[in-house]
Amino acid sequence: MSTCRRHPAGPRPDPGLLVRCRDLPTSILSDSMERVGGVRGVHWVPGGRWPRVAGPALTVRTRPGDNLVIHRALDLAEPGDVLVVDGGGFLERAVLGEIMGRYAVTRGIAAIVVDGAVRDAEGLAAGPIPVFAAGINHLGPYKDGPGEVHGPVQAGGSVVRSGDLVVGDADGVVVVPHERGSEVVGRGEQRLRAEEEQFAEIAAGTFDRSWVLETLTEELVTGDGPR
Ligand SMILES: O=C([O-])CC(=O)C(=O)O
Numbered sequence: 001m002s003t004c005r006r007h008p009a010g011p012r013p014d015p016g017l018l019v020r021c022r023d024l025p026t027s028i029l030s031d032s033m034e035r036v037g038g039v040r041g042v043h044w045v046p047g048g049r050w051p052r053v054a055g056p057a058l059t060v061r062t063r064p065g066d067n068l069v070i071h072r073a074l075d076l077a078e079p080g081d082v083l084v085v086d087g088g089g090f091l092e093r094a095v096l097g098e099i100m101g102r103y104a105v106t107r108g109i110a111a112i113v114v115d116g117a118v119r120d121a122e123g124l125a126a127g128p129i130p131v132f133a134a135g136i137n138h139l140g141p142y143k144d145g146p147g148e149v150h151g152p153v154q155a156g157g158s159v160v161r162s163g164d165l166v167v168g169d170a171d172g173v174v175v176v177p178h179e180r181g182s183e184v185v186g187r188g189e190q191r192l193r194a195e196e197e198q199f200a201e202i203a204a205g206t207f208d209r210s211w212v213l214e215t216l217t218e219e220l221v222t223g224d225g226p227r
């Protein structure tokens, strides 16, 4: 027998905030958090294409290459949770596949994020919920533990706590600390409006480019080298 350390579940985000998150690209959200941090190197499984997803993190830390505690977490899930698995970024063995993906759907899980490898990529890509992973590997997991559920974890270099807001789309995954939720979403909405204005200016031919040469000192290079 091994151990699953089970922490108390984190707070549930305001459903209205989650609805607003689903209108904000992850690029806008990470810009709204100073462009630092965020989950790196975790993307949709190949062939997957889903709408943007947002939900509270159900965190799992597992021994790399082992999925016993992920199975435990599936049975502890609340509808709307985003399962975030800290698999230590280990890519030599998958920790989740189509059976678990299909079961996760029946548990109401909104998305799966694995900082590690998954398998059965075609089946996961055809499923109704987004699956983000750092890699794909046909080699399957062991089922021995140990691990933790609802504790603080890392995914792609970002700290994730149970109840943090996880947002994922074609660019990857962003985690908004739950106490910063309304602040970051409010900033994101302003940024989105500013970007939409830029799109309109590009289309109208009035896009101001003066800042580029105001920011650069340009050296003209000739055949004889810089002058
Ligand atoms: O065998 C496993 O534990 C993982 C897997 O492929 C699946 O969930 O389909």
Ligand SMILES: [Mg+2]
Pocket (backbone or CB within 6 Å): 097, 098, 099, 119, 120
């Ligand atoms: Mg399988």
